Amino acid sequence: MFSSSVSLPTWFFIVLLLVAGYAVVSSVLFPTARWYVRRRLNKAVDKLNASLQIKIRPLQQTKRQVLIDQLMFDQEVIALIESQAQQDNIPRDVLQQKVKSYAREIVPSFNAYVYYRVFYWLAKKVSRFIYRVRVGAADRDLLQGIDPDDTVVFVMNHRSNMDYVLISYLAAERVTLSYAVGEWARVFPLEMLIRAMGAFFVRRGSQNPLYRKVLERYIYMATQSGVCQAVFLEGGLSRDGSLGEPKLGFLDYMLRHFDWQTDRNVVFVPVGINYDHVLEDQNLLDWDNKANRLSKRQHFMKLWRFLRKNLFAGSRARWRRFGYASVNFGVPVSMRDYCESNGVDFAHLHKEQRIPKVAELAAFLMDALRYVMPILPVPIIAIVLIRAETESLSSLEIISGCDNLIDEMIKRGAAMRPDEKPRHRTLSNSLDLLKERNILIEQDDRYKINPEHRSLLLYYANSIEHWWR
Numbered sequence: 521m522f523s524s525s526v527s528l529p530t531w532f533f534i535v536l537l538l539v540a541g542y543a544v545v546s547s548v549l550f551p552t553a554r555w556y557v558r559r560r561l562n563k564a565v566d567k568l569n570a571s572l573q574i575k576i577r578p579l580q581q582t583k584r585q586v587l588i589d590q591l592m593f594d595q596e597v598i599a600l601i602e603s604q605a606q607q608d609n610i611p612r613d614v615l616q617q618k619v620k621s622y623a624r625e626i627v628p629s630f631n632a633y634v635y636y637r638v639f640y641w642l643a644k645k646v647s648r649f650i651y652r653v654r655v656g657a658a659d660r661d662l663l664q665g666i667d668p669d670d671t672v673v674f675v676m677n678h679r680s681n682m683d684y685v686l687i688s689y690l691a692a693e694r695v696t697l698s699y700a701v702g703e704w705a706r707v708f709p710l711e712m713l714i715r716a717m718g719a720f721f722v723r724r725g726s727q728n729p730l731y732r733k734v735l736e737r738y739i740y741m742a743t744q745s746g747v748c749q750a751v752f753l754e755g756g757l758s759r760d761g762s763l764g765e766p767k768l769g770f771l772d773y774m775l776r777h778f779d780w781q782t783d784r785n786v787v788f789v790p791v792g793i794n795y796d797h798v799l800e801d802q803n804l805l806d807w808d809n810k811a812n813r814l815s816k817r818q819h820f821m822k823l824w825r826f827l828r829k830n831l832f833a834g835s836r837a838r839w840r841r842f843g844y845a846s847v848n849f850g851v852p853v854s855m856r857d858y859c860e861s862n863g864v865d866f867a868h869l870h871k872e873q874r875i876p877k878v879a880e881l882a883a884f885l886m887d888a889l890r891y892v893m894p895i896l897p898v899p900i901i902a903i904v905l906i907r908a909e910t911e912s913l914s915s916l917e918i919i920s921g922c923d924n925l926i927d928e929m930i931k932r933g934a935a936m937r938p939d940e941k942p943r944h945r946t947l948s949n950s951l952d953l954l955k956e957r958n959i960l961i962e963q964d965d966r967y968k969i970n971p972e973h974r975s976l977l978l979y980y981a982n983s984i985e986h987w988w989r
Contacts, residue, residue, distance in 0.1 A: 573694040574668050579745035580630040580696070580718060587741075591623040592616065594737045600730060615730065622734040628698065630718035635696055639717050643689035647682075651795070651845035655690050658850050658892055658935050666787055666852055671746045673774070675885050676791040677763055677893070678752035679983070680798045682845070687750060687791060688717075690847055695748040700770065718747075724755065739773040746784055753885060759804050761982030763890065766882035768875065775881075776874060779867040780859035790850030790888035794983050796843025796898040796950060797957075805975055843953055846894035848935060853885065890986045892935045897942045897950035900925055902981035903988050905960070905969050912968040919947050929987040 579587070591597060601615045647653050657663055666672060672695060676683065688697055699719040714721075720738065723731060742749065755767035778786060798804070859865060864877050904921040905913065913921070926941050942950075951967065954960040959973040969977055981988070 572696070573664075573666070574670075574672055574746075574748050576630075576632060576696055577746045579742060579747055580698075584627055584629040587627045587738075588620065588623040590741065591627070591734055591737055592619050597730075597733055597737060600733050604730065618730060619734055622731050623738075626720050626722070626735055626738050628718050628720045629715045630696075630698075631716040632696075634713065634716035635718065636692065639713070640689065640692045643685045643692070647686050647689045647845065650682075650799075650842050651686075652843065653686070653690070654844055654846040654894070656846070656848045656894070656935075656940075658848065662852055663789070663849055666789075667785065669746065670785045670787045670854075671743050672748045672787050672789060672852075673743075674748075674750040674789050674791050675753050675889065676750060677793055677889055678754050678757050679761075679793055679795060680757070680800060682795070682799060683752070683793050686793065686845055686847060697750045698742065698747050699750050700752075736773045736776075739770065740777060743774045743778075743786060744784060753882065753889070757800075757804055759807055761979035762985055763886060763893075766879075766886050768878050768882055771882055772875065772878050775855070775866040775878060777867050778855065778859075780856045780865065783867075786855040788853040788855070788885055790853070790885055790892055792848040792850065792889055792891075792893040793846070794894040794896050794899065795845050796896050796953065796980075797841070798979075799842075801976060801979055805979060840949055840953060841956065843898060843950055844894075844896050846896055848892040848894050850888050850892040850935075853888065891933070893984055893986075895926065895929060895934060895936050895984055895987070897922070897947050898954065899980045899983050900942070901947065901950055901954065902977045903984070905967065906978060906981055908968075910968065912963075912966040914965050915948065915951060915967065918951065918967060919944050922947055925988065929984075932987060934987055 597619055601612055601619065604610060604615055605612045674687065674691070674697065676687065684699060684701075691697055696718060699717075700722045701714055701719045702722060702724055711721075722735065726732065751770050753766040754764040755769075756764075758764055774786065777783075858881070862880075866874055866877065869877065900922045901918060903925060904918055907921075923941065926936070927938075930936055930938065951960070951962075954977075955962050955967070957973075959970055959977055960967050961970050
């Protein structure tokens with residue numbers, strides 16, 4: 521009986537082989553590979569946690585699908601689904617599917633290996649390739665003294681898309697940051713890299729109540745779990761160089777259920793970022809004029825010219841073109857102390873009472889940002905020349921004016937020590953930078969503003985306008 525042969529068509533035999541191969545791969549090889557990779561990742565996380573001031577949180581190591589399920593079955597989300605289903609006569613299954621798509625869009629898939637082996641390496645190389653990077657702190661002891669169990673939130677001004685790269689590089693040795701990233705970055709393969717970095721995507725300006733509820737609950741979940749986050753208080757890039765009005769959405773999401781007596785403490789760290797040369801400065805100034813916006817092809821050509829000019833240039837030549845990028849970390853603001861001293865209990869306030877209190881906190885944090893805004897050579901030179909109006913100044917007059925202006929700012933309380941003042945040689949290099957960009961016109965060592973680029977010079981002066989206007 522068992523010695524008899526069975527004949528099969530060749531195509532059927534091939535199908536059987538393929539099915540058997542798939543079963544072996546999916547049942548044996550894939551689980552083994554996943555176990556091996558996860559084991560390596562867990563070892564890498566344990567090693568990283570030994571050196572980080574604020575450790576990688578369990579939420580960041582939780583499977584992405586688990587977090588999506590938590591959002592889908594969150595009690596507040598379900599309550600809103602029930603309300604909308606009755607109000608708009610929409611089937612609950614349809615709304616539940618929308619919630620699932622929103623959750624999948626928002627929730628990151630943090631990968632410690634990608635964050636430190638890929639992104640940190642890239643951020644470090646790119647930052648130091650373009651700029652002389654300078655970092656400072658208003659009070660290092662207070663920064664070092666932050667409780668590792670607290671939720672730390674870096675609140676920053678937004679001057680350039682380089683902000684993401686720069687702050688991640690400078691903070692990576694102490695914390696892992698989770699950013700809110702706009703929809704502009706949802707392109708393959710950038711989207712996968714950004715998710716692996718722990719960032720989450722946000723539809724800016726969305727008025728969909730269901731989407732906003734899912735986003736709110738994710739931010740609350742991350743805040744309660746102690747995930748270190750980075751928030752641009754202005755919401756978007758500054759178009760004129762000045763600090764904009766703070767957006768209250770993220771602060772409100774973080775604090776609307778915050779009970780300062782029982783919840784994990786939230787600590788806001790103001791971070792001021794400034795540049796001698798913002799890579800996209802002209803694009804930002806022209807943003808409101810759609811006719812002047814660059815097309816994709818023009819962006820690509822601009823990137824090609826940048827690489828061709830700088831890729832094989834020496835570091836000194838590049839730094840002369842782009843100058844300094846500076847980051848100042850301010851004094852931490854403990855919400856436990858803030859709420860106690862100001863008599864605020866966000867968790868027990870109605871919306872009409874809570875929003876004004878959130879606005880007061882946002883204004884307080886913006887003032888803290890202004891205090892630690894880096895004072896760099898190009899903005900200082902810009903102010904001196906703008907004050908001179910149409911009069912031309914010699915290089916010595918400009919340098920002397922810069923020294924006097926910095927002394928004036930320090931007297932007013934700027935977070936800069938006299939020994940941190942830029943040297944005369946540095947100011948001269950910054951003058952050359954502005955001349956090479958045709959922002960200044962020089963003749964016989966007399967400098968004046970090129971009328972065509974006055975708005976560009978004002979853009980840099982506006983970054984520290986709170987110290988000179």
